[in-house]
Structures are given as structure tokens and as C-alpha cells.
Amino acid sequence: MNCMNNPAVRRYLWRFLVTMLLYVAFLVLAVVIFVHYHPTGPLAWLLAFLPALSIIAQIAAFGMYLAEEKDEFMRNLQIQALLWGIGATLSVTVTWGFLENFVHLRHMDLIWIYPIYCVLSGLALGIQQMRYK
Amino acid sequence: MKNRLKVLRAERNWSQADLAERLEVSRQSVNAVETGKYDPSLPLAFKLARLFETTIEAIFSDES
Numbered sequence: 001m002n003c004m005n006n007p008a009v010r011r012y013l014w015r016f017l018v019t020m021l022l023y024v025a026f027l028v029l030a031v032v033i034f035v036h037y038h039p040t041g042p043l044a045w046l047l048a049f050l051p052a053l054s055i056i057a058q059i060a061a062f063g064m065y066l067a068e069e070k071d072e073f074m075r076n077l078q079i080q081a082l083l084w085g086i087g088a089t090l091s092v093t094v095t096w097g098f099l100e101n102f103v104h105l106r107h108m109d110l111i112w113i114y115p116i117y118c119v120l121s122g123l124a125l126g127i128q129q130m131r132y133k
Numbered sequence: 134m135k136n137r138l139k140v141l142r143a144e145r146n147w148s149q150a151d152l153a154e155r156l157e158v159s160r161q162s163v164n165a166v167e168t169g170k171y172d173p174s175l176p177l178a179f180k181l182a183r184l185f186e187t188t189i190e191a192i193f194s195d196e197s
Contacts, residue, residue: 006159073162073171132165 006074012065019058026050055114077128085121092116136193138167141185155184 030047033039039047069075093113099105142152153160165171182189
């Protein structure tokens with residue numbers, strides 16, 4: 001079965017696309033409103049939360065893919081990549097944190113944790129795919 | 134785990150892609166099982182046995 005013929009993969013890609021579009025839309029909306037109107041109180045909290053909500057939806061979409069994937073080997077590969085990604089992200093961020101505290105390395109915003117995880121788990125998946133090619 | 138998938142496929146003149154299609158999995162999955170890099174779950178092993186009209190023991194053996 002080709003990966004694009006896999007209904008679970010197709011549904012995941014569709015959900016991923018929707019959450020990415022929502023992320024871009026919410027981020028642009030938040031930036032524009034914060035720059036021009038300087039909101040405070042509940043509105044500021046809501047606007048700040050919206051881009052995060054789309055990332056949470058993206059994580060949930062991946063969870064749904066894992067639940068729907070019928071090819072157990074492919075599911076296993078994805079779970080291994082997920083675990084490598086989480087482990088590598090924790091290692092990078094905790095190391096960065098100590099370096100930041102003790103040798104004054106440049107501050108890293110928490111919002112970078114998710115993109116770092118995406119890159120590292122993507123790399124892990126690529127390595128796994130090559131291993132089983 | 135050793136297996137006779139390659140022989141069983143050859144007897145039917147099936148490629149890995151043919152077997153993958155019949156099992157509704159990816160070709161990569163068939164390759165991983167066939168080369169012993171991945172041990173299938175019981176449901177997948179039963180599916181293979183049904184497809185080749187034999188028993189699980191006739192396909193897989195636990196010799197290293």
C-alpha cells in the first residue's frame with residue numbers, strides 16, 4: 001500500500017493542513033491586533049491562546065493518526081520517531097536551560113520547543129525509514 | 134525470528150508489493166517482516182497464515 005493510498009495518512013495530512021492554516025491565521029490575527037490595538041485582560045489572553053490552540057489541535061491530529069493507522073509496522077515506526085523526538089527535545093532544551101543559567105547562553109523562548117520537536121522527530125523518522133528500507 | 138515468507142511468495146509468484154496489497158499494509162512492512170527486522174503481532178501473523186493457507190508455525194520459527 002502506497003503511503004498516499006493509506007486513508008489514515010490522507011486524513012492526517014488533511015487535518016495537519018487545516019491546523020497549520022488555522023495557526024497562520026490566528027498568529028497573524030494576534031500580531032495585528034496586539035501591534036495596532038494593544039489589547040489587555042481576557043481578550044489579550046484569548047488572542048495569545050489561539051495560536052497555541054491550533055498547535056494543540058495538530059498534536060491531537062497526530063494522536064488520531066496513530067489511533068487510526070492500521071499498518072502496525074508503520075505505526076511502530078511513527079511511535080519510535082515520536083519517542084526519539086521527545087527524548088532529543090528534552091535533552092536539547094534541558095541542556096540549553098543549564099547553559100542559559102550558568103554561562104549566560106542566549107535565552108530561548110518556550111515557543112521554540114515544538115518546532116525543535118518537529119525537526120528532531122522528523123529526522124528520527126527519516127533515519128528509521130532508512131533502517132527498514 | 135526466522136520465516137519462510139520469501140519462499141511462500143516465490144511459490145505464488147508474488148512480489149512484496151503484491152503481498153502488501155493483499156495484507157493491506159505497506160511494502161516496507163512486508164520487507165521488514167520478511168527480513169526478520171520486525172516481528173509481526175499475532176493478528177498479522179494469523180492474517181499471513183490465512184493468506185498462505187497454512188499455520189503460523191509453518192511460516193515462523195523462533196530459531197535465531
